Amino acid sequence: MEHPKKIITSSIVIVIFVLLVTLSSWYVWSEIYFGNVCSCTIPLPMLIPVLASIGLLTGTLFYYIMSPKNGTKKINRAILLKMLDKKEAAIVDALLDNRGEITQSAVGSLTGLSKVNVFRTAERLARKGMIEKEQHGKTNMLRLSGEIMDAFC
Numbered sequence: 254m255e256h257p258k259k260i261i262t263s264s265i266v267i268v269i270f271v272l273l274v275t276l277s278s279w280y281v282w283s284e285i286y287f288g289n290v291c292s293c294t295i296p297l298p299m300l301i302p303v304l305a306s307i308g309l310l311t312g313t314l315f316y317y318i319m320s321p322k323n324g325t326k327k328i329n330r331a332i333l334l335k336m337l338d339k340k341e342a343a344i345v346d347a348l349l350d351n352r353g354e355i356t357q358s359a360v361g362s363l364t365g366l367s368k369v370n371v372f373r374t375a376e377r378l379a380r381k382g383m384i385e386k387e388q389h390g391k392t393n394m395l396r397l398s399g400e401i402m403d404a405f406c
Contacts, residue, residue: 266315343366345397353405
C-alpha cells in the first residue's frame, strides 16, 4: 500500500475508535445526567472490557496497516537475460534451467559455446557477482549467486 493510503486508512481507523469511545461515554453521561441509571440499562462492568477490546482491535489494525510488507517480487527471467550480452545470457539461462548449478563443461555442450568462451564469460559473470565458480575435479562448478537465486526461486 502506498504511503498516503496508509496514512488515510490509519486515520480512519483511529477516528472510528475515538468516535466509538465518545459515543459510549456520551451515552453513559446522558443516562446518569437524566437519572435513568439502572444496572439493567447500562452494563457498566461490561463497558470497560468492550472499550478495551475495541482499543486492542484498533491498535492491531493500525499495526497491520502501517507495517511493511515482507513479500519480495520475483524477477522476470526475460528481463534479466535482456540486460546481459548474448554469451552471458546463454550461461545464466543454462544455470536457471538446471536449478542454479551446472558444471562448466555442461554449459559448453548445452549452449554451443566453445570452452574458451564459456571460461571467459563465466569469469566475467563471477566478477559481476552473478555466479560463483568452484573447482570440481578437472572442471568448474558454476552456481548462481544467492541473491540471483532468491530472486528466481
